[in-house]
Amino acid sequence: MLKGKSVLEPMDLTMEEMQDLFETADDIIANPEKYAHAADGKIMGTLFYEPSTRTRLSFASAMLRLGGQVMGFSDASSSSVSKGESIADTIRTVGCFADVIVMRHPKEGAPRVAAEHSFVPVINAGDGGHQHPSQTFTDLMTIREYKGRLDNLTIGLCGDLMFGRTVHSLIKALTRFKNIKLKLISPEELVVPEYIRNSIMKKSGIDFEEVRHMEDVLPELDVLYMTRVQKERFFNEEDYVRLRDSFILDEAKMKLAKDDMIVMHPLPRVNEIAVEVDDDPRAHYFDQVRLGMYVRMALITKVLGLEA
Amino acid sequence: MVIDSIKNGIVIDHIQAGRGMKLLSYLSIDNENDTVAIIMNASSKKRGKKDIIKIENVDSNSFNMDVVGLIDPDATVNIIENEEIKAKVRPTLPARVENVIKCKNPRCVTSSERGLKNIFVLNDEENREYRCVYCDEIVSMDKE
Structure with a gap:
């Protein structure tokens, strides 16, 4: 039972709870009217300490479509945080007003601190370069929808694998499924952090290979997960500019890929996927956004223990 | 080199040579009141060389054994009372x-x-x- 629980990382859900989450999302997609008043009278607090358009609007839309209400801030400078309030105090306060709290924070582990002090469930909507569970559920839901399975897959993860929290969360979650092969495509400066390599991948025994060129592995892939090289994760502009253009997917590269490979991206993209790829039937990053909202609707119903 | 034995307190023995200063930095030593001796590179039958830390009048109940386990789980902690070893403790890696x-x-x-x-x-x-x-x-x- 997820009711009343905080969701800080994908592994906070058991395999059964994850399966149930996807099935609920399927049901919401098929029967949206059944859920239109599921969250009547409930309030979601969205505490976004750093900018986000997609995730914040996706959560807000999810809550509104369930009949609930949304309040919060989308910029720490417009809240009491700018006066130096601690996370613990902010959460204890907002917990008096909201039934569920969705939090994005630049500091890694901030949602865990929030959950330690919260009376209501906290959902991590991204903490620094660390975890982003609702994006992971979205990614898994997208793979499940367009590949029809979550096992026996060769998955390429490309771009910023060091600071890309969506990648870290996804790798962690994928270790649970059978016969997954990971191809980690990144420049040397942006390889996965040591804790992901040693404590997650090596420990789980998942098959993985680190490569420097996308072309080397493209023909093998069932899924290509592209990521943006994020400016805000760099300490200096020079490194950012140098690495930004390293890995760009275009139609020429798509010719090397299988006909049924799917391309995913957590968005927003900058230039790592050329616009010409958008019309390719294998491009599913906008479907991913749509599915993300339904997964978040399902997640809210679960942590609030709502009935359709 | 001769360093007096202590009457009451703790002696951390068999510290891997070179880890003594680090262990000392992790232990919460009261700089104003604790009497502390650190012996570096003492000869050791078991290890060739070893470091030793002696802390006088420290309360063994409040002593953080986890820190010793963390820095050197092969060290031994001797609890001294009236110049005699009252107990010998082998620390473990804390969870x-x-x-x-x-x-x-x-x-x-x-x-x-x-x-x-x-x-x-x-x-x-x-x-x-x-x-x-x-x-x-x-x-x-x-x-x-």
């Missing part, structure tokens, strides 16, 4: 330590949230690796 290891990840919430404890849990016993419960940063005590 969890609070406010002993400081997280070095600049993006970790422990670097900004007031009053938040630094909590690390044992991640890999063989490599003496600890993991920050907040940001998952790994610290290897062998490399520290």
Whole structure:
């Protein structure tokens, strides 16, 4: 039972709870009217300490479509945080007003601190370069929808694998499924952090290979997960500019890929996927956004223990 | 070199040579009141060389044994009462330590949230690796 629980990382859900989450999302997609008043009278607090358009609007839309209400801030400078309030105090306060709290924070582990002090469930909507569970559920839901399975897959993860929290969360979650092969495509400066390599991948025994060129592995892939090289994760502009253009997917590269490979991206993209790829039937990053909202609707119903 | 034995307190013996100063820095020593001796590179039958720390009049009940286990699980802790060894303790690698290891990840919430404890849990016993419960940063005590 997820009711009343905080969701800080994908592994906070058991395999059964994850399966149930996807099935609920399927049901919401098929029967949206059944859920239109599921969250009547409930309030979601969205505490976004750093900018986000997609995730914040996706959560807000999810809550509104369930009949609930949304309040919060989308910029720490417009809240009491700018006066130096601690996370613990902010959460204890907002917990008096909201039934569920969705939090994005630049500091890694901030949602865990929030959950330690919260009376209501906290959902991590991204903490620094660390975890982003609702994006992971979205990614898994997208793979499940367009590949029809979550096992026996060769998955390429490309771009910023060091600071890309969506990648870290996804790798962690994928270790649970059978016969997954990971191809980690990144420049040397942006390889996965040591804790992901040693404590997650090596420990789980998942098959993985680190490569420097996308072309080397493209023909093998069932899924290509592209990521943006994020400016805000760099300490200096020079490194950012140098690495930004390293890995760009275009139609020429798509010719090397299988006909049924799917391309995913957590968005927003900058230039790592050329616009010409958008019309390719294998491009599913906008479907991913749509599915993300339904997964978040399902997640809210679960942590609030709502009935359709 | 001769260093007097202590009447009451703790002697940490068989510390791997070179780890004594580090262990001392992790122990919460009261600089104003504690009488402390550190012997570096003393000869040892077992290890060739060893470090030794003697702390006088420290209360063995409040002594943080976890810190010794963390820095050198092969060291021995002798509790001295009236110039005699009352107990010999072999520390173990602690499963969890609070406010002993400081997280070095600049993006970790422990670097900004007031009053938040630094909590690390044992991640890999063989490599003496600890993991920050907040940001998952790994610290290897062998490399520290």
